[in-house]
Amino acid sequence: MGLYFKSLCSSSSGNSIVLWSDKTRIMIDCGFGSMKRCRTAFREHMNNPVDHQAVLLSHVHSDHISYYPLRVLEEMRIPVYVHNGSVALLRDKHFNGNNFTGLNLQTFDKDAFSVGQFIVEPIEVVHHPWYPTFGFVIHYQTAHRQYKVVTITDFCQWQDVVRQLADADFVFIESNHDLELLEIYYNPNSRFHMPNPETARLLCEARRQSIRPFETVMLGHISSQRNRASIALEETRRAFAEMELDLDFPLLAAPLREPSETVIIAE
Numbered sequence: 001m002g003l004y005f006k007s008l009c010s011s012s013s014g015n016s017i018v019l020w021s022d023k024t025r026i027m028i029d030c031g032f033g034s035m036k037r038c039r040t041a042f043r044e045h046m047n048n049p050v051d052h053q054a055v056l057l058s059h060v061h062s063d064h065i066s067y068y069p070l071r072v073l074e075e076m077r078i079p080v081y082v083h084n085g086s087v088a089l090l091r092d093k094h095f096n097g098n099n100f101t102g103l104n105l106q107t108f109d110k111d112a113f114s115v116g117q118f119i120v121e122p123i124e125v126v127h128h129p130w131y132p133t134f135g136f137v138i139h140y141q142t143a144h145r146q147y148k149v150v151t152i153t154d155f156c157q158w159q160d161v162v163r164q165l166a167d168a169d170f171v172f173i174e175s176n177h178d179l180e181l182l183e184i185y186y187n188p189n190s191r192f193h194m195p196n197p198e199t200a201r202l203l204c205e206a207r208r209q210s211i212r213p214f215e216t217v218m219l220g221h222i223s224s225q226r227n228r229a230s231i232a233l234e235e236t237r238r239a240f241a242e243m244e245l246d247l248d249f250p251l252l253a254a255p256l257r258e259p260s261e262t263v264i265i266a267e
């Protein structure tokens, strides 16, 4: 009855995370730069037989999905869930003239849907204005209790997200850039992403609104040039101290290009 999480890669050069139980596995985003890297990820991290598996796309920026991973997903016939407002964008941006007739493309809208043992609630977030973007709240029920997992990267307004994070068991959340490093290495697209202090405030608010601590929180989509894992972690620790809140849960940072440790959410 276990529930597990692993980040496979998490930065502006590629994003993919995996949540699995003994019967169901969901990959969120498949931002591998080549067919080889994508196949390796599936071979090394998606190899246990399960009854149901699917890939969910948060949005269609190239660091989350592109032509080569789509080729692999077509070959493997894995269902790929994309928001119905992003289908045309996905086709225009990533099909490269290929018709992808073998791709098992499924769409979601604002309603929750199920993938095997998981109920997936899409949460629309504010990101780049041309790209509808979603976080996901994923529910998993065992005989004993219900688990709640929240994954949100690529967003820039956190106030509406607080209540989604409250009382989550596991949170994977963007902490994209440090404001001083952004001044040195300016990037106009950073305004569509969460700076460390805003993520820190979001986590403080979410913890304040939760009855119990999170099991674990992992920071992700950390910019390679405009951030460091150590700075992002420290910013959140400092915010909790300043707010006189207990940081009473493990706080981790996803490696940028390598897989993270496996987080055990339920055993």
Ligand SMILES: [Zn+2]
Residues within 6 Å of the ligand: 011, 012, 015, 061, 063, 064, 154, 221
């Ligand atoms: Zn991204």
Ligand SMILES: [Zn+2]
Residues within 6 Å of the ligand: 059, 061, 127, 128, 154
């Ligand atoms: Zn994006």
